Structure formats: C-alpha cells, structure tokens
Amino acid sequence: MAEKTAEQRPAQAAHEVAPVDLAASQLSAMVDGELPDAEMNLALRRLSRDNDTQGRWERYHLISDAVQGHLPAVFDAGFATRLREAIDREPLPQPTVRSLPAWYKPVTGFALAASVVLTALFGLQLTRPDAALMPDSNSPLAASTSSASRPVQAVSLNPPAAEASEPTEARLNSYLVNHNGYASRNSVNGMLPYVRMVGYQTNR
C-alpha cells in the first residue's frame, strides 16, 4: 500500500495544478496556526466553499492530533459531517415573542415632523388645569351623563392651541397622527383613521 501510494504521489503531483498545492500548504499552515493574516480570509472562504478542502482540513487536524498524541482511543471520522448535518436539520429558533392578533400589523416608523399637523388637535384644550370636569367615578354611566353635557366643540371659536407654544402643539399633534396611523392598521375600516387625519386639519 505504502509503495503504491508512494508511486502515485509523483503522478498526482504532476497532475495537480499549482493552486491546489498552494491551497494545501495554506491549509496546513492554518492548522498549525502559522498562516499569515493576509491569507486567512481567502483560505477561510475556500474552506467554507469547498468540500475537498473541508475533508483535507479534517485530515490535517487528525494528523496534527496524532502527531501530538491528542487522539482519543476511539475516534469518529464522520463526526464533523454528522454534526454539520445535525445543525442543518435543526430548525432555526423563531423570533416569536407572543402571538399577536391576526389583524395586528405593526406600523413602525410612523415618523412625525415636529411642525406637522398643526391644527390637528383643534378642540383639544391644551392647558386645562385639572380634571374637575370629569366625574371621579369610572363607571360608564357616569361618563354617559357627562358626555351629554360635554363641551362639544368648545372648540370652534377658539383658535385652537393659540395659547400653547408650538413645541407643545407639535408634541400633541404627533400623538394624534401616531394614533391614527396605528388605528388604520387595527381597525376594520382602515380608511377612516386617515380620513380623520385629513378631516381634523381643517382651518376651522
């Protein structure tokens, strides 16, 4: 066997083209931790692509381990392959945090300009000092009585937000736009929130 192998070698060497030898010596240097950094990238790329190179990599390590007396009593030549296959079979972890309702669609980056939607919060009384207007009770009943007397459109005659500083308006307005942006994704009638967005812009 040894002879035969020895005989084959020159022929093989003659047959093989230089790049393979280069690759082999690179690989050998890599196993020994002697490959210059500059060549490392190329060698790694080749290693990740090429099955032959991978087989060679395993054999070189085996030789290295044998030479250094690191081989276990029994070793499994197909271990690396099987490990790789096992990893391939392993399902990737899914990024599910929790299940969301099917109608939920995220609206990310509903970006807002500070000065946008200036008159949007028309009607929002920006600086009401306290919550006295609202009954303390949380009951819907209490609210319905208050809604009957609610100051509907206390709004129309006051230039909205006239007393509020622009940054204040901008902050509040951005809330409104954000709310409608998300609402359009969550509501059965997705068109309505946009209509509200436009509708509230009136120069009333």
Next chain:
Amino acid sequence: MKRKLLPCAALALAAGLSPAGWTQSAPPVADEAKQWLERMVEATQSLNYEGTFIYVQGPHIEAMRIIHGSGPDGERQRLFSLNGPPREVVVANNSVVCLLPKQQATFAGNDYQRSPFPLSIPREIGRLESHYQFEIVGTDRIAGLETRIIAIKPRDAWRFGYRLWLDERNGMVLRSALLDDHGRPLEQLMFTDLQVKPQIDAAAFQSPALPEGPSPANPVDTPSPAGEPVKESAWRVEQLPEGFVKVLHTRLAESAARHPTEHLVFADGLATISVFLEKLDGAPALLQGASQLGSMNAFGKAMEGYQVLVVGEVPAATVQRIAAAIQYDPAQLKAAQP
C-alpha cells in the same frame, strides 16, 4: 379569500330573528352580518377604486377624494380634501406622506410596514361578538348604488357603535357612521360617487402638491427610524375595559421635538386607544383632564414626571378609565424577565 356569503340573507331575515333574542351563539343573521364585514374588509383593501365622499363631524363638513389601488407591491392610497386648505395623505410603498395646512409640511415613514393585503379577520370578527352585536338592518341607496346596512352595537358603554352601508356588489363601505351611546352620529362619511376599476393608472396616485417621498429637497424633520418594541417597561395598564387587548408597545424614536415616549395601543378590533407616556423633563404637562377632538376623546394627566395621554375613538369614560388604570412601577422594570 372566502366568499361563501350572501344567499341565506333573505331567509334569515324572513325567519324574523329579533335583536332581543341575541345570544353569544350567533344566530344566522349575525353570521351574515359578520360575513358582510369580512367582505367589507376585503373590499376596502383589495379593490381598485376612485371616489368622492363627504365627511361630517359635529358641525363640520368636508369633501374628500380617495384613490385606492392594490397590486403586488401592496396597497396605495391617496386621500385629499376638496375644500379649504389643501390637505392630503398618500400611503404607498411602505410610507405615509402628509400635506398639512399652511406650512405644507410633510412627514414620511420609510419603515411604515404594510403587510400584504388583504388581512383576513374572520376570527377577529368572531371575537368582536363578545363586545358588539351585529345586525343587518335594511337596505338603502348610496351614491346611486344599492347597499346593505349593517348595525354594530356595543354591548357595554365602553365603546361606540357603528352603522355601515355596504355595496351590495362587493361589500365596499359607501357610508359609515360612528354613533354615541344614544345612537346619535358623532362622525359620518358618505360617498357621493364611487368607481371601481380593474386598474388605476399610477399617475393618479401622484400628488401635484407632494413629493413622491421624503428627500433632501423636501426637508421634513428627519423621518424617524422605526419605533422599537418595548420589552421592559415600568408602566402597566391594569384592568382594561373588557375586550381591549394590547396590540402594540413601542418606544418612539427620540427627536428634537420629543422626549422619550412610549406608545401603547389597545384595540378591541373596532376601536383603537393609544396611550402615550412622555417624559416631561421639567416641561409643563400638555394636557390634564378630559378633552375631545371630533369623535376622539382624550384624557391627560401628569404622573411621576411623565405626561400620560390617552386618546381614542371611544367614549370619554373609557379613556378616563384607562388613564386611571395606568400604574408606574419601576421595580417591575428591574424584575422584568428578558
């Protein structure tokens, strides 16, 4: 999409099922109403249409035009006002661009994610039944088209009701009304003209007044990056009105105009409520107490150095109750599991 709808309508109506006999196990009439709602969801998302409608909110009246298309790239929509100062919203290709009065500012979200349509929500509509009852209440003619009228009545006082007029042909909503607890309209929308088309020319979505998207030539405020989902928060909203579930908890990207802000969204499938928690950093509170903007109610309070603002198209009591249910517990933040 399933379309095994219509036929038993007349039969069910003839059977004389009354709303008084409403139970959780929906009678056929309710089932049919739900099927109409499914059709509506599908139609509003998947049809190509162009139309004009009026929008009435309190004492205000508006005329608007809408152009909607759908294709492999998703939905596109252009909505603009026909009276008063020009206002416009264009939704396309994962972005929303708005034209607003006076300053002609625009904003856009590049990462505005729109999943492929149409969303199918039969399951959610089923869920809605615990909190709303559905009923077909008749027929009517809107914009020259025959419609079926669907009433959606809340089962408690935490939400508003709706009435929808749906195109007999395809389920497209031609008229809608948001109703208060006395059945009075808070907000109404009605098409005066609607054309459903096989296809809509791309040019129709181009607004002469708007850029195609944010660009250096159209400086907006820098479009914010996507808000990041919040996994740990010191804020809790306990004891929500029944049926409302949290569908979003995000941290809005910071900008010059905004302090760190968390945004929570609660929805029952029809109504949506936003809770904003903005760190005041010494600034005065924006809103304390109740307020109203059109069909939306808002309630604000200052708490732990934060502005708490609850807003939604729900009764005043609902936003107030949610505001009262908000709790700040920094210990939770530390204890929160990853």
